[in-house]
Amino acid sequence: MKMIQAIIRPEKLDDVKRALEEKGFIALTVIDVKGRGEQKGITLQYRGKKMEVDLLPKVKIEIVVKDGEAETAIGTIRASARTGRIGDGKIFILPVEMMARVRTDEVWT
Amino acid sequence: MKMIQAIIRPEKLDDVKRALEEKGFIALTVIDVKGRGEQKGITLQYRGKKMEVDLLPKVKIEIVVKDGEAETAIGTIRASARTGRIGDGKIFILPVEMMARVRTDEVWT
């Protein structure tokens, strides 16, 4: 299985959630994070001086999916989270060795 | 090593922490998250209409353990976090390649 970690704009969360839902990805976990990308956040001009606002609020979505579904999930997130402007975010895929349900004794590997 | 990520009910955190402690798993990291499972959160009836509360507060516990200890840790979490009702949570295991202590130069692989 794979864990997809997507760091997106907070205001895009609803769109992404809805898009994932339509593709059948219901279960997910959401975490409030702060982050900066390679361009070091946003640079504001202030009375001649520059000021960098480097840690901007972002939202991290984590979904664990079967190996074969990762592609679709990533495509869905990308399409729904994209605005085309800097700060749209990143997606990482991490290997997951096992998933277990707490309520029952089910296990997926 | 393995990183165990367990997403549980917030009100079960104390129980889980205590259970892990008894089994010798002291070190852990706790993160406030929101999540929904496959059944899409909780559905409330509201004056004839249905309303889905889909992102419910959860707590995520992360523990990094030696390969051989993962099984015990998972069992302990499962036993102590379970209520038997929907929303009890999920557990994931991710591979960890290396762990290092900041205070000293110790490293585990």
Added chain:
Amino acid sequence: MKMIQAIIRPEKLDDVKRALEEKGFIALTVIDVKGRGEQKGITLQYRGKKMEVDLLPKVKIEIVVKDGEAETAIGTIRASARTGRIGDGKIFILPVEMMARVRTDEVWT
């Protein structure tokens, strides 16, 4: 690629960020967490009784880097986060199979 997860003291975040920046690690994600280490947090004496404050606020930094850069990043975090006292934190390395940018169609593996 590798995901470096470093759990550090909140008051060291600025130092670590700056140190990473100097080494060229700009992009990162920051998460507020609570945690306890092997020594079970901090023990306070209170009118003869002991009291353990076990979940202390920590900050988790996540950086995804190319395989070859992990070493440097870890060294940098260690050097800048260290105070030498208990509670300085831990660093984990997890394998990352793929990284994608949301804004464009770029992908790194």
Added chain:
Amino acid sequence: MVLDSGDTAWILASTALVMLMTPGVGFFYGGMVRRKNVISMIALSFIVFALVSIQWVLYGYSLSFGPDIGGIIGGLGLAGLTGVGQDPTGTSTIPALAFMMYQLVFATVTLAILTSVFAERVKISSFLIFGLLWTTLVYDPLAHWVWGGGWLFGLGALDFAGGTVVHISAGFSALAIALVIGKRKGFGVHTMEPANIPMALLGAALLWFGWFGFNAGSALAANGLAANAFVVTNTAAAAGALTWMAASWYHGRPASLGVVSGAVAGLVAATPAAGFVGPLAAIVIGAVAGAFCYGMMLLRIQKGLDESLDAWSIHGMGGLWGAIATGIFASAAVNSYTGLLSGNVGQFTAQIVAVGVSVGYAFGVSYVLARLVDATIGLRVTENEEYVGLDISQHGERA
């Protein structure tokens, strides 16, 4: 009598102060529930305020202060405020409308205190209905008996600013309702951490502030008696804060919530007494209240009773103690009444009777009302709604 502008100024200001106590209760309680119910708790205080404001104008004031019917209840002669005008009546020096308004804010805050027992589990529609019934059938009659010329007044029981009418009635009603509505899911099993202690402290600050209007305003004039009530109120609050702090320190750490709970206990106990006792008696009354109510809270918890935000142990038992203490410490140097310490046993028994009657009436009627509403439309939300929290399930909002 003729209108006195100074007295009127003080009553209007006091009314504003007491008005602030209702949201004050909302913030005090709201800070102590779990995060998912914070808005619900505050919203209840606003809803109470709006509901009782209209009820009082339409008929509540008349039931309480209208022409007496057999000592039991006021008639509807003042319904819709007919004949409640801009001029003073009788020996009063303030506009009749000002007196009506001042009494209104007392009625609202009493129901606000009662929300303690509904915390984190009440269905808002049921609360609206219950609240309307309660203020009409419990508060209004009690107010009539004690202040509106009813039978308890005839007995000579002293209650300066509402120890029985407000605090005993809210507190013991909460106790009765607790038996009907039942525990919150998870009570006694999971820890239920207060969502926002600074918010609770803010509520407590507003309560302390507003209470000066509550007690010192009850002199209905800006005079020496008002000043005495003001001093007694503050002194008892301070003493209560210190003894609750000390007691809880002895058992562990001096929590900030303990300090303010003790202050509220002292304020409650000062309420019936403020215009009858002096500042040194206030120290004793407040100090006892802080320690006593702390003990009552421990007792409640030990009994596994989920009267969630301690309206009973603080308001009910604090009011009970204050009413009795008035019968002990009342001093002719302050007002024209004396208590047990001055050898007046009659006053002391009158107080006991008034307490007993208030406790019994409030408890009994509230119990019946709660069962009635519970049996018909149900007091509680569903288990899922409770799990999700009232903010979302009842109000569609997140704090």
Added chain:
Amino acid sequence: MVLDSGDTAWILASTALVMLMTPGVGFFYGGMVRRKNVISMIALSFIVFALVSIQWVLYGYSLSFGPDIGGIIGGLGLAGLTGVGQDPTGTSTIPALAFMMYQLVFATVTLAILTSVFAERVKISSFLIFGLLWTTLVYDPLAHWVWGGGWLFGLGALDFAGGTVVHISAGFSALAIALVIGKRKGFGVHTMEPANIPMALLGAALLWFGWFGFNAGSALAANGLAANAFVVTNTAAAAGALTWMAASWYHGRPASLGVVSGAVAGLVAATPAAGFVGPLAAIVIGAVAGAFCYGMMLLRIQKGLDESLDAWSIHGMGGLWGAIATGIFASAAVNSYTGLLSGNVGQFTAQIVAVGVSVGYAFGVSYVLARLVDATIGLRVTENEEYVGLDISQHGERA
């Protein structure tokens, strides 16, 4: 006349109460914007308060209440408060300085209400300049026309505590400015969740509390009329809270923000009427206000208009309704004026004229001023600054 200490006490207390409304607006609004703009929103209220306080002392009071020039504006005879002394003047029983100070807090809160339309996107330097122009060119003349002996006053229009001067002027100015400043980025696209609903409720509590000074203080004396205004104010607020709650419940859930918005609508509508109508009329006025303003808010949203925190739908339209309602319900039993229901058509038309003039003047001048400032120094921050939030970009702070 000679100074009356009771009247003076009440005016000083009322002034303090009204002063608290300005930060009250700040917290009310601050709780409803997004997390990244909370501080900005509260800070605006403090800045408004400081700015108008100085303007008023230097020349604002004189423009409004100085010697009348052709019914249009006051002269500069009272600039720098020359000749505004410790003694009462004319038929007043309170110090001239107290009257000046009481009017000051009205001027400040009006500009504070107007910050609604600047929410989450205004450049602070531009706001300072716009605010100064607006209070000088919109508020001061209107205050002169209605209260300072200007031409609208001559027409016989009634406005007890500022339905036109304060609420219509702020509300319709906000509407005009909304057309110039434009929507927040993402308005109507992303959900914009309120950052902190308990904070908004706190602001509402402070507003309700302060409003007693606003309306009952406008009697300028501690008398029966003040008591009447106090009661009308509270009753209308309660009725407004209940109808907005009911209306929003009908459409879904009864949000706490709806309850307090309804209360504010009721308070606004009571403002021009408080000294002219009785408590039962207040129920009608408030009840209509709650439902009507709720509808206006829905209309605004449906039109895609980003008058962000509803100064227009609540203050503008609530004030409009209140001013007209005064012309309907004014009763000789309360004060020496009658309305339509008593057959006085003249009063009704006078109200309509006053409303029309205020709406037109406020809207027109505000629109021109906003365009002017926008064309020269720009009203809005840059897109990046808006994205990052005003807390960081304008104040360098994080909530």
Added chain:
Amino acid sequence: MVLDSGDTAWILASTALVMLMTPGVGFFYGGMVRRKNVISMIALSFIVFALVSIQWVLYGYSLSFGPDIGGIIGGLGLAGLTGVGQDPTGTSTIPALAFMMYQLVFATVTLAILTSVFAERVKISSFLIFGLLWTTLVYDPLAHWVWGGGWLFGLGALDFAGGTVVHISAGFSALAIALVIGKRKGFGVHTMEPANIPMALLGAALLWFGWFGFNAGSALAANGLAANAFVVTNTAAAAGALTWMAASWYHGRPASLGVVSGAVAGLVAATPAAGFVGPLAAIVIGAVAGAFCYGMMLLRIQKGLDESLDAWSIHGMGGLWGAIATGIFASAAVNSYTGLLSGNVGQFTAQIVAVGVSVGYAFGVSYVLARLVDATIGLRVTENEEYVGLDISQHGERA
């Protein structure tokens, strides 16, 4: 003299307003410390209030206002409020108990201001002991010297509402204690971000609101002088807010905390002056205060002094400036005293002497007391407790 109900109404209302300043300080400070110490900071204000309330009733009032002993201290004749009754005494028109109570809230807020220097590191038990010693040995004598008929009063120094007794004494005591208690761990090394700026702004709003009672109440009557004090207070606050804002803008961005700090600086500076100067002088006094205290804060930081929440730079130095400014701007048009600008050099020197004495006395005694307590039971918590935060380590609570 005979009791005046208007004056009494105003004093009672003012007392309630000033009471609110103590939790106001708590929220102002609480919002500026780190998250782990928020509750501790607010709790200190409640504890101060309770502690001093009891001390004052038992003997503090008597030490300050009891029968003068050699100009140095009051005797214990009024201890336990013996003989402090419901009637006015001397030339007063308000109940003696009301005057006592009004003075009580001054004593409490002074100690609350002083908590600045204990922030985030004090052991609560030590603070209780230190606080009791301080209010007894520093505040009470100073209050006697200036207001209770003591020797400074004899010198003719003017202090309308407590520039020396309250602000200089708290501010310079904080400075002295800072030298003893030492810096917070990490001060100057890590950034220490304020936990909750909106909470600090709320505290500031309550302070501004309450200060009207503080200064205008000090007229001890509802008269023209009270109105003057009210206007001066507000004007100076507004001017201070604007200059601090401007100064901090010049150095970067206009932080909201800067706006309210400037307002507090203006309020402090207005305190000794409010009943002696006019509104235009208030603009100068406030404007200077805002800029001057801002500079003093920068100086403090530059010197690496951890007087954590700026009691010294704002209250100490603001009070110092206000006391001197009173000697400059006092005007016979306002009250029967004149200052330097009217050619009265004597008044100016009297002010300087009073300032010097207050600074020296407060600094000296506080330094000795702090060393004493530190040497015996230790002022600070352990390093681990400080790291974990006082909320958990001292109160067992989490914000």
